[in-house]
Amino acid sequence: MKKRVLVTGGAGFLGSHLCERLLNEGADVLCVDNFFTGRKENIAHLFESPYFEIMRHDVTFPLYVEVDEIYNLACPASPIHYQHDPVQTTKTSVHGAINMLGLAKRTGAKIFQASTSEVYGDPEEHPQRESYWGKVNPIGTRSCYDEGKRCAETLFFDYHRQHGMNIKVARIFNTYGPRMNPDDGRVVSNFIVQALKGEDITIYGDGSQTRSFCYVEDLIEGFIRFMNSENDLTGPVNLGNSGEFSMKELAEKVIKLTGSTSKLTFNPLPQDDPLQRKPDITLAKAKLGWEPVIDLDKGLQKTIQYFKKIEL
Ligand code: NAD
Ligand code: UDP
DSSP, X not given: OOOXXXXXXXXXXXXXXXXXXXXXXXXXXXXXXXXXXXXXXGTGGGTTSTTEEEEEOOTTSOOOOOOSEEEEOOSOOSHHHHTTSHHHHHHHHHHHHHHHHHHHHHHTOEEEEEEEGGGXXXXXXXXXXXXXXXXXXXXXXXXXXXXXXXXXXHHHHHHHHHXXXXXXXXXXXXXXXXXXXXXXXOHHHHHHHHHHHTOOEEEETTSOOEEOOEEHHHHHHHHHHHHTSOXXXXXXXXXXXOOOEXXXXXXXXXXXXXXXXXXXXEEOOOTTOXXXXXXXXXXXXXXHOOOOOOOHHHXXXXXXXXXXHSOO
């Protein structure tokens, strides 16, 4: 019998790549999404498979289905989207985790949580290891996302300790690639869209803040390996690319790779914007034999190709 896999947030950027990969591996995939930031276009090419099913549902409400594995990705990920309705963002992370953990408990399913490098906040330790507890503002404009995801991690580990459940908590660092929403405000999509349109590239702050960017295919490989790993590997496990770039360097790369005439403009830095971020992926390398293989130049080229094809 085919493995029945539930992907919440399956119509989003990462979710759509994950659904596609799971179908290719022979799974029976149920994609659950409320289409807040997800789009049918991301998954339309999967509709022809009889093993792909889509359900419009909000994970803050209980869900009764029978599955063997759950990937819990439902949650807006870009700052403009998660700050649009911050109360709903916290509910999605917290109530969504409770509902999906409850479902996993009843069905005995293994459950994966898409946590985030944001649990480290504006970090005082660099690079960030899983043992670092983070520096997060509990009452700022990013808190709905950061604290929501931190509380979801708490719930995962309490369900694991209290009910012996099989959990997999991944801390995902900035990921980019085809199917990113062109207007979701994340830095890679913003810079590429601006460069292709010949508009100014909007750098927030002085552009010296750093991020580490992982290409989506590499990340999905990490998800699958983690889900298939030994039961005692609960995580948290960092998944990301350890190459570190300033936003100014990223802008210059995008201008070069698109051949754009765009100029840089400097805008105020948003509240609590982390100054530096880079994963320590020693644990993923040792336990999953995983590390990214697509470097930033190559991944940006693939992403630029995608944005050239869609209507901007
Ligand atoms: P995305 O916004 O493209 O996808 C999120 C999906 O969840 C969308 O399809 C959206 O419609 C859906 N969703 C939101 N609220 C929902 C709800 N209440 N019920 C059902 N569906 C809901 O973002 P993404 O980049 O694909 O991120 C996926 C997951 O990975 C998120 O949980 C995010 O926090 C996590 N993550 C992503 C990154 C990254 O760089 N992309 C980094 C760290 C963590
Ligand atoms: N950023 C930027 N210009 C933009 C969008 C984002 O300089 O047009 C910066 C942002 O301030 C942050 C970094 O790029 O320092 C990454 O932002 P993103 O929203 O992609 O992700 P996150 O802050 O959640 O890592």
